[in-house]
Amino acid sequence: MSKTVFSKPFTQQEAIPETGIEHAVEILRSGRLHRYNTLEGETSETALLEREYADYMGQRYCLACTSGGYSLHIALRAAGLKPGEAVLSNAFTLAPVPGAIDNAGGKPLLVEIDENYCVDLAHLEAMMQQSKARFFMISHMRGHIADMVAVVELCTKYGVTLIEDSAHTMGASWNGKKSGSFGKIACFSTQTYKHLNSGEGGLLTTDDDDIIARAIIYSGSYMMYERHGTLPDADVFADIRLDTPNYSGRMDNLRATILRAQLPGLDQNCARWNERYRSLENRLSQNSRIQLPYRPEQESYVGSSLQFRIAEFDQEQVPAFVSGCAQRGVELKWFGNVEPQGFTSRYDSWRYLENTPQLPQTLEVLATTFDLRIPLTFTVEDMEIIGSIIDEETAAIFD
Numbered sequence: 309m310s311k312t313v314f315s316k317p318f319t320q321q322e323a324i325p326e327t328g329i330e331h332a333v334e335i336l337r338s339g340r341l342h343r344y345n346t347l348e349g350e351t352s353e354t355a356l357l358e359r360e361y362a363d364y365m366g367q368r369y370c371l372a373c374t375s376g377g378y379s380l381h382i383a384l385r386a387a388g389l390k391p392g393e394a395v396l397s398n399a400f401t402l403a404p405v406p407g408a409i410d411n412a413g414g415k416p417l418l419v420e421i422d423e424n425y426c427v428d429l430a431h432l433e434a435m436m437q438q439s440k441a442r443f444f445m446i447s448h449m450r451g452h453i454a455d456m457v458a459v460v461e462l463c464t465k466y467g468v469t470l471i472e473d474s475a476h477t478m479g480a481s482w483n484g485k486k487s488g489s490f491g492k493i494a495c496f497s498t499q500t501y502k503h504l505n506s507g508e509g510g511l512l513t514t515d516d517d518d519i520i521a522r523a524i525i526y527s528g529s530y531m532m533y534e535r536h537g538t539l540p541d542a543d544v545f546a547d548i549r550l551d552t553p554n555y556s557g558r559m560d561n562l563r564a565t566i567l568r569a570q571l572p573g574l575d576q577n578c579a580r581w582n583e584r585y586r587s588l589e590n591r592l593s594q595n596s597r598i599q600l601p602y603r604p605e606q607e608s609y610v611g612s613s614l615q616f617r618i619a620e621f622d623q624e625q626v627p628a629f630v631s632g633c634a635q636r637g638v639e640l641k642w643f644g645n646v647e648p649q650g651f652t653s654r655y656d657s658w659r660y661l662e663n664t665p666q667l668p669q670t671l672e673v674l675a676t677t678f679d680l681r682i683p684l685t686f687t688v689e690d691m692e693i694i695g696s697i698i699d700e701e702t703a704a705i706f707d
């Protein structure tokens with residue numbers, strides 16, 4: 309009997325909603341793509357998006373800019389990072405996070421993760437004590453949310469400013485409070501593979517007057533900052549507008565209108581991701597060799613990707629398993645690979661870090677961790693096929 313092959317691409321997102329396409333065409337016809345290119349009395353699409361996303365998050369301010377990584381970078385600057393200062397961050401994250409810290413003139417200081425892919429709180433506290441770092445950029449990598457009450461407590465205890473990389477937790481929450489509303493600042497990405505898709509784009513949210521004013525000026529507002537969708541009183545800008553450099557990184561109206569069309573459907577899409585996630589999780593949980601992360605009750609996650617471990621594997625078995633799945637159309641990423649591949653790299657390949665830290669626990673977890681995307685173009689029934697392929701290919705390694 310021939311083996312089942314799954315034939316849908318793991319990188320295929322859904323189409324932009326028709327209303328978004330229509331508005332995008334109108335904007336193209338108008339020629340007014342720049343966020344400050346408005347007619348008398350007109351509010352730009354970008355400013356409207358800022359208002360709407362701030363409301364969605366329950367935060368006072370939102371800034372739309374070029375990318376998630378860009379927003380992380382200006383978040384650190386707006387929070388007052390000084391050149392050469394250390395910034396704590398969990399070691400399991402995507403390359404733009406240490407990149408943003410470096411870009412802001414900081415030094416990434418990496419913290420261990422636990423077996424559920426969250427920051428290790430004991431190591432975090434030890435690092436806070438040791439380093440005296442003033443900033444912690446927590447990355448909710450692949451949507452795994454640490455105990456945020458404990459994280460905030462530690463930050464308060466050690467006087468650390470918390471900045472959240474919520475690229476994978478847009479729409480998620482901890483104990484009923486939105487992910488991205490625990491820290492001083494949160495950053496989101498609207499790159500194609502995230503929860504809203506404008507190709508590229510970033511959203512920064514905060515409740516802090518000075519921080520949003522600085523972030524707006526950094527983002528390249530010139531003296532047009534009053535046209536932003538959310539902003540503090542004019543006097544907050546009095547000095548900031550002159551003291552803050554312009555690091556040109558604005559969003560444009562075309563991308564903003566595409567995002568505005570998607571935002572009303574975000575929560576429903578999150579539910580659709582979770583339906584798929586839980587179906588695959590349930591299928592894989594029947595295989596005793598596969599370890600799935602524990603997801604605490606307080607965590608309302610968005611299952612747009614799934615991670616699992618097969619701790620029994622030794623390093624030689626892993627490539628055979630990954631290629632076995634690939635031959636049957638199931639695209640797994642392996643975080644244990646020494647060689648960075650595609651979007652995936654492990655912290656020890658970021659050679660620009662001053663001293664490559666020794667993080668044995670993180671390495672051990674990642675050595676046998678596999679990751680797969682769950683695009684919404686897959687159906688719940690597809691999860692059964694993917695799950696059975698993973699199941700059979702796991703068995704093939706051991707039998």
Ligand SMILES: *Cc1c(COP(=O)(O)O)cnc(C)c1O
Binds near residue numbers: 405447497499
């Ligand atoms: C995508 C991503 C970013 C950066 O977002 P860009 O918009 O691609 O710059 C940051 N952190 C994580 C975890 C991401 O997945």
